[in-house]
Amino acid sequence: MEKKFKRVIPDDIRVEDLTPLNISCGSTKCNEDLHCFSLKKSALRKHDSERVCYQCGTDLIEWDRIHKNDIKDAKFIFKSMKNELIRHVFWHTPIEESALEFAHSRGKFELRIKAGKLLKTRIGKHNAFVDGRQTPLSGKEIISYAQHATATCCRKCLEAWHNIPQNRVLSDEQIEFCTNLVMLYISERVPNLKDQGVEAMVQLKK
Ligand SMILES: [Zn+2]
Ligand SMILES: [Zn+2]
Incomplete structure (x- = not known):
């Protein structure tokens, strides 16, 4: 079971050459x-401890702070996430x-509505509890990039990073939090989208 997750990237592959597909x-x-x-x-x-890197045991994430799930602290949350290989690649x-x-064709307002719906169907409901491939690793869907x-x-990533147990339907508040994270990613990676300010309607901490 656990085996399929153990993918240590060979030393001769540079981080810059990693893509969502490998x-x-x-x-x-x-x-x-x-x-x-x-x-x-x-x-x-x-x-x-489960809260360390399972390979090397490094312990560098301030989980208490991350697990407050405070959207105002998104900068810190994202900075912490970039210590994880898969997040780093998607950023x-x-x-x-x-x-x-x-x-660009949709703009932030429409993307936000779509993100909320996608999050609900992919990770919000009962049938999302079993960890599967509910979010594609590549393709034309900007929201998928943002989710990774x-x-x-x-639900495994949600449990690790946002401390939300796997066996629970997400509340509207939790979907809203996830939607805000997704929109902040999209705003950073795809600048100049129409509908500025719709990403997360809060003042972010420095
Ligand atoms: Zn490690
Ligand atoms: Zn995941």
Whole structure:
């Protein structure tokens, strides 16, 4: 079961060459300070804690602060997430032309509505509890990029980063929080979309 997540990227592949297609949620490149903080029993066995990188045991995330799920603290949340290999790649990978075109044709207002609906069907409902492939790793969907980057792609990532247990239907408030994270990612990666200010209607902390 656990095996399919163990994808240590070979040393001769540079981080810059990693794309959404050659990594998975459990990928690590610990020697370059890019880890995986997914909750794993093996981390507990090996390192006495699930809240560390399961490969190398590094403990560098301020979980108490992250788990407040305070959208005003999004900058800190995103900075912390970039220590994880899969998030790092989705924050830095070039976005496909078709995804950019899609984002521009819709604008933030429409994207926000679509993101809320997608989050609800992909990760919000009962049938989303079993971790699957509910969020594609590539393609023209800008919202999918955003979900992987912000750990709102599946219930395992949601549990690790946002401390929301897997066996629960998401509340409207939780969907709103996830939608705001997605929209902040889109605003940063695709500047100059129409409908400025619709990303997260809060003042972010520095
Ligand atoms: Zn590590
Ligand atoms: Zn995930």
